[in-house]
Amino acid sequence: MAAKQAQFDALVRATSADLYRFGHWLCRNPTLAHDLVQETYLRAWRSLDDLRNTAAAKAWLITILRREHARLYERKTPAIESIDDQLAPLPDDDGLIQAPDDASEDNLLRRAIARLERKYREPLLMQVMCGCSCEEIARELGITPQAVMTQLFRARQKLKAMLAGGAAGESHEFA
Amino acid sequence: MSLHDNHNVIPFGAPHDGADDPLFEARLLRALQVPVPEDLVESILLRQTTEARHPVRARSRSASPVWRIAAVFALAVGGLGLFLSSSAPVHALPDLAVEHTLTHESDATARMAQVAPSQLRALFARTGVILDAVPEAVHYVKLCELGHDLSVHLVSQQPSGPVTIYYVPGRVESARMDFQQAGFQGRSVPLTGGTLVFLAATNGAFDQLESDWLRVLDPSRG
Numbered sequence: 350m351a352a353k354q355a356q357f358d359a360l361v362r363a364t365s366a367d368l369y370r371f372g373h374w375l376c377r378n379p380t381l382a383h384d385l386v387q388e389t390y391l392r393a394w395r396s397l398d399d400l401r402n403t404a405a406a407k408a409w410l411i412t413i414l415r416r417e418h419a420r421l422y423e424r425k426t427p428a429i430e431s432i433d434d435q436l437a438p439l440p441d442d443d444g445l446i447q448a449p450d451d452a453s454e455d456n457l458l459r460r461a462i463a464r465l466e467r468k469y470r471e472p473l474l475m476q477v478m479c480g481c482s483c484e485e486i487a488r489e490l491g492i493t494p495q496a497v498m499t500q501l502f503r504a505r506q507k508l509k510a511m512l513a514g515g516a517a518g519e520s521h522e523f524a
Numbered sequence: 525m526s527l528h529d530n531h532n533v534i535p536f537g538a539p540h541d542g543a544d545d546p547l548f549e550a551r552l553l554r555a556l557q558v559p560v561p562e563d564l565v566e567s568i569l570l571r572q573t574t575e576a577r578h579p580v581r582a583r584s585r586s587a588s589p590v591w592r593i594a595a596v597f598a599l600a601v602g603g604l605g606l607f608l609s610s611s612a613p614v615h616a617l618p619d620l621a622v623e624h625t626l627t628h629e630s631d632a633t634a635r636m637a638q639v640a641p642s643q644l645r646a647l648f649a650r651t652g653v654i655l656d657a658v659p660e661a662v663h664y665v666k667l668c669e670l671g672h673d674l675s676v677h678l679v680s681q682q683p684s685g686p687v688t689i690y691y692v693p694g695r696v697e698s699a700r701m702d703f704q705q706a707g708f709q710g711r712s713v714p715l716t717g718g719t720l721v722f723l724a725a726t727n728g729a730f731d732q733l734e735s736d737w738l739r740v741l742d743p744s745r746g
Binding site for chain 2: 354357358361362365366369370373374379380383384386387390391394395454455456458459462473474476477478483497498501502503504505506508509
């Protein structure tokens with residue numbers, strides 16, 4: 350029991366920050382993200398014996414988190430009326446806007462990321478934020494590694510195009 | 525050519541995932557960094573240890589006869605154990621509150637910066653309590669364990685000195701009472717869905733704080 354607790358403690362300390370950030374981008378709300386991550390680790394604790402390969406722990410946790418998110422929140426998410434409604438929680442009081450430069454550069458990129466379709470945004474988050482490999486993302490999303498590469502490539506292209514469009518008045522529309 | 529025109533086509537020679545611009549990648553990583561709550565690890569471990577002590581496991585509604593027999597046997601053994609251990613002491617909230625205040629977060633009473641209402645709401649929300657209004661003058665808030673119970677640990681700076689407050693959701697004491705222990709003046713106030721415990725060097729602010737928190741946590745009585 351003590352060994353299991355020590356393993357769990359180490360797992361939480363090593364992975365919870367990245368997992369919270371991933372959850373934050375899924376929920377767009379810090380409180381919901383905090384709850385989501387807590388639920389995720391509770392589930393992980395209950396089935397910690399199933400984790401044979403500790404190197405795959407982060408991908409395993411992401412799987413649990415995505416399932417929990419689907420179970421807890423996806424049905425409850427209010428219909429999004431407009432892009433502005435969708436983006437409203439991001440620059441709230443979460444410290445996301447920290448300086449004028451941030452508002453003009455990083456925050457513009459955040460808004461662009463939030464505008465990405467989920468099929469582009471999720472693999473990008475998994476890769477950039479969580480350090481998942483292409484194969485891990487493919488297994489998680491149930492698509493081929495080649496499709497993951499394509500989506501990652503497109504995600505970046507769309508972001509760059511949106512940023513260019515933002516500088517010219519954010520006139521692009523992406524589907 | 526718009527991006528819509530090149531579905532399923534990756535330009536020849538380009539890195540497959542497009543991560544070929546270090547400056548953009550650094551900017552991307554920076555943009556994705558949202559602030560992580562300071563108490564994230566602590567709150568996860570707190571919930572997990574609470575769960576480990578009080579495991580709640582989903583049971584199949586269509587349990588097999590073998591499992592039903594096992595369950596009946598377990599209930600019988602559990603009942604016997606409960607009977608035999610009924611004399612085991614259940615620590616009173618005042619004892620737990622005083623012990624926690626003396627041994628943990630001893631610097632909490634020195635905090636002078638007011639806690640943001642959003643932070644207070646968020647922490648209470650994690651115990652299942654949704655606050656419509658928020659009392660003023662809260663200078664410290666944290667989720668803590670009191671014995672086997674999860675509690676919201678608060679400190680309020682008052683003219684008479686700091687007052688430590690614990691709200692323990694789900695544990696309702698039998699009666700309101702004032703107490704003195706280990707140099708603290710204390711008050712325990714049962715509410716509809718939990719109990720408030722106040723601790724301070726003097727009890728001068730207890731009435732006002734009790735009224736303020738009753739109004740928030742138990743509006744039917746406040």
